[in-house]
Amino acid sequence: MKNRPFILVPGPSALYFTVEDHLKEALALQVPSISHRSEFYTEIHRETVSNIRKLLNIPSDFHVFFTGSATEVWERIAQNLIIAKSGHVVNGAFSKKNFEAAKAMGVDAHKIEAVEGDLPNVTAESFPKDIEVLNFTHNETSTGVMTPMDNIREARNLYPDAIISLDVVSSAPYVDIDFEAVDTAYFSVQKCFGLPAGLGVWIVNDRCVQKAKEKSQAGHSLGSYHSIPSLLKMAVKDQTPETPNVLGVYLLGKVAGDMLNKGLDVLRRETIYKSTVLYETLKKHPSLSPLAEKEELQSKTVVVAKCEGGSERFLKALAEKGLQPGSGYGGAKNTQIRIANFPTHSKELIEMLSDELMKID
Amino acid sequence: MKNRPFILVPGPSALYFTVEDHLKEALALQVPSISHRSEFYTEIHRETVSNIRKLLNIPSDFHVFFTGSATEVWERIAQNLIIAKSGHVVNGAFSKKNFEAAKAMGVDAHKIEAVEGDLPNVTAESFPKDIEVLNFTHNETSTGVMTPMDNIREARNLYPDAIISLDVVSSAPYVDIDFEAVDTAYFSVQKCFGLPAGLGVWIVNDRCVQKAKEKSQAGHSLGSYHSIPSLLKMAVKDQTPETPNVLGVYLLGKVAGDMLNKGLDVLRRETIYKSTVLYETLKKHPSLSPLAEKEELQSKTVVVAKCEGGSERFLKALAEKGLQPGSGYGGAKNTQIRIANFPTHSKELIEMLSDELMKID
Numbered sequence: 235m236k237n238r239p240f241i242l243v244p245g246p247s248a249l250y251f252t253v254e255d256h257l258k259e260a261l262a263l264q265v266p267s268i269s270h271r272s273e274f275y276t277e278i279h280r281e282t283v284s285n286i287r288k289l290l291n292i293p294s295d296f297h298v299f300f301t302g303s304a305t306e307v308w309e310r311i312a313q314n315l316i317i318a319k320s321g322h323v324v325n326g327a328f329s330k331k332n333f334e335a336a337k338a339m340g341v342d343a344h345k346i347e348a349v350e351g352d353l354p355n356v357t358a359e360s361f362p363k364d365i366e367v368l369n370f371t372h373n374e375t376s377t378g379v380m381t382p383m384d385n386i387r388e389a390r391n392l393y394p395d396a397i398i399s400l401d402v403v404s405s406a407p408y409v410d411i412d413f414e415a416v417d418t419a420y421f422s423v424q425k426c427f428g429l430p431a432g433l434g435v436w437i438v439n440d441r442c443v444q445k446a447k448e449k450s451q452a453g454h455s456l457g458s459y460h461s462i463p464s465l466l467k468m469a470v471k472d473q474t475p476e477t478p479n480v481l482g483v484y485l486l487g488k489v490a491g492d493m494l495n496k497g498l499d500v501l502r503r504e505t506i507y508k509s510t511v512l513y514e515t516l517k518k519h520p521s522l523s524p525l526a527e528k529e530e531l532q533s534k535t536v537v538v539a540k541c542e543g544g545s546e547r548f549l550k551a552l553a554e555k556g557l558q559p560g561s562g563y564g565g566a567k568n569t570q571i572r573i574a575n576f577p578t579h580s581k582e583l584i585e586m587l588s589d590e591l592m593k594i595d
Numbered sequence: 596m597k598n599r600p601f602i603l604v605p606g607p608s609a610l611y612f613t614v615e616d617h618l619k620e621a622l623a624l625q626v627p628s629i630s631h632r633s634e635f636y637t638e639i640h641r642e643t644v645s646n647i648r649k650l651l652n653i654p655s656d657f658h659v660f661f662t663g664s665a666t667e668v669w670e671r672i673a674q675n676l677i678i679a680k681s682g683h684v685v686n687g688a689f690s691k692k693n694f695e696a697a698k699a700m701g702v703d704a705h706k707i708e709a710v711e712g713d714l715p716n717v718t719a720e721s722f723p724k725d726i727e728v729l730n731f732t733h734n735e736t737s738t739g740v741m742t743p744m745d746n747i748r749e750a751r752n753l754y755p756d757a758i759i760s761l762d763v764v765s766s767a768p769y770v771d772i773d774f775e776a777v778d779t780a781y782f783s784v785q786k787c788f789g790l791p792a793g794l795g796v797w798i799v800n801d802r803c804v805q806k807a808k809e810k811s812q813a814g815h816s817l818g819s820y821h822s823i824p825s826l827l828k829m830a831v832k833d834q835t836p837e838t839p840n841v842l843g844v845y846l847l848g849k850v851a852g853d854m855l856n857k858g859l860d861v862l863r864r865e866t867i868y869k870s871t872v873l874y875e876t877l878k879k880h881p882s883l884s885p886l887a888e889k890e891e892l893q894s895k896t897v898v899v900a901k902c903e904g905g906s907e908r909f910l911k912a913l914a915e916k917g918l919q920p921g922s923g924y925g926g927a928k929n930t931q932i933r934i935a936n937f938p939t940h941s942k943e944l945i946e947m948l949s950d951e952l953m954k955i956d
């Protein structure tokens with residue numbers, strides 16, 4: 235670890251460039267030592283929630299909760315919003331893990347699945363009519379497939395009684411969530427927000443609150459500390475049920491504030507520009523091609539490339555230049571590379587990465 | 596927040612004095628940006644678990660898992676280790692919250708309760724014979740009552756079929772856990788370890804692993820990502836099911852290492868010395884007295900004092916000297932003070948606090 239490489243892995247990735255300064259300020263203010271029941275904490279909580287609301291354009295009938303991770307939210311959705319049945323649009327490892335989490339929670343979970351790099355088509359026959367939650371993964375971090383918001387709007391019309399759940403783990407705040415078509419969404423902070431892992435954000439509307447109430451009234455458990463009623467009871471006081479990751483909540487608020495100051499339109503334009511550079515490179519390169527072949531499905535935040543002849547020579551040559559993208563996910567470890575195109579990754583960095591990719595046969 | 600006060604609240608408290616340096620080193624090593632599936636992460640994980648094992652003298656048939664908080668562990672215990680019934684020794688707000696978490700999870704939870712500042716006596720009649728887990732809170736952070744390890748050994752003999760669970764949230768690593776009498780224990784890192792909140796440590800033995808298996812085989816859900824089988828499957832690879840609080844895991848390992856270097860015997864002797872100074876002060880003071888009247892129950896890590904005439908004048912006078920203990924818990928907010936006596940709180944600081952307390956009528 236002598237030289238600090240540029241980390242472009244779409245897991246935890248490079249920190250957003252302002253994080254170190256905010257961390258210093260947090261230590262000066264003793265943020266990690268304050269009581270989570272203090273006035274100071276509620277100020278931090280309020281600012282963070284307010285910035286997230288502005289950044290994601292969240293309507294007022296939605297609530298913002300903090301969890302330990304987005305993975306936790308899969309379990310919370312099963313616990314709070316599903317009595318019997320769920321539907322899952324599966325197009326990669328993470329949407330599949332969500333499906334499996336529901337099954338592990340005892341849910342009668344139904345899935346439709348696409349071939350790698352594509353999206354399954356949701357029709358009126360895809361799921362039982364009485365699924366209670368329909369799960370979408372907006373951006374599949376394993377395959378680099380981004381679901382068009384129109385697909386979600388269509389599914390809303392086909393399954394009007396289902397709560398629509400949207401995993402925006404690796405696309406918020408780039409994604410422009412249509413909150414008319416979505417009832418709950420969630421993300422973790424170590425992707426596009428460029429923050430240390432250990433914090434998830436869960437957004438739910440009043441329909442979810444109502445559904446949790448009904449489930450509870452029907453005699454089912456909603457879990458304990460992170461049930462929707464427990465979270466809501468504390469959220470209205472700008473607090474959390476347990477001692478939260480206070481430092482994480484603070485840093486998220488600050489980075490969200492920085493992104494608001496920069497302007498979300500600028501952030502989105504830059505993301506599109508950088509992704510265009512990357513996809514152009516894949517188009518020109520003799521042995522690289524996007525895993526998502528259909529242009530309208532190509533993720534703007536996680537670019538996944540198939541590597542003819544294997545990924546090793548790419549990862550090795552890039553490492554020598556101090557560039558560290560991710561390897562392919564799971565079984566594709568040695569045949570694909572995954573490039574995070576997050577707000578902290580500069581245009582210059584992505585251009586350099588593209589140039590270096592072109593030098594590799 | 597102009598002057599940095601000495602924080603002695605038994606919630607999140609002052610950081611352990613080495614944390615800022617470790618944080619700087621972590622940033623230099625890009626710890627927040629590494630993949631949780633990388634070799635570097637497994638090294639961090641292995642070192643942290645190894646240091647925690649040494650520090651708490653954990654036998655080899657126990658496993659060490661990471662969660663989001665100790666509050667989460669209450670739910671995990673209900674999910675994984677209880678099919679029907681639990682027993683709870685309640686002597687304050689946190690042991691009661693644990694009892695309530697079990698009830699919220701649908702468990703037939705039974706409790707015995709003590710008057711504030713005391714401990715209930717566990718007898719053969721306290722609980723149904725077939726409770727599956729018997730929950731103790733070693734150190735009640737709300738009342739400053741520490742349960743003698745002999746009580747737990749006696750309960751083990753009375754309820755040999757029950758898994759004995761020990762909450763050591765605000766006493767680890769001071770507490771010398773008798774792992775012959777305890778099957779599972781857990782803590783969070785923002786108390787005695789002096790770390791930023793957002794990480795829990797859950798220790799379980801093979802009896803717990805076996806019980807989870809039985810519960811699963813009987814057709815019950817164990818939850819999803821943080822079920823014991825999921826946690827164990829990844830723990831043997833020095834990993835976690837989800838992206839964990841990587842920075843928190845790193846810092847915990849470093850601070851545990853510092854405590855090992857200092858020597859646990861030294862740390863314990865200092866803790867006892869400082870608590871003696873505090874209890875002597877309460878004895879001498881005309882309007883302060885320990886909430887835990889019985890000497891053998893007086894906590895060594897959280898000293899709770901009743902304040903004749905209210906706590907406000909104490910908190911105010913101490914604040915002027917830059918000293919910030921906690922107020923009483925819940926309903927005792929205005930009548931008690933709670934003083935954290937954690938490893939980061941120096942002898943000099945505690946002596947100064949005692950001197951200042953004596954100056955207040």
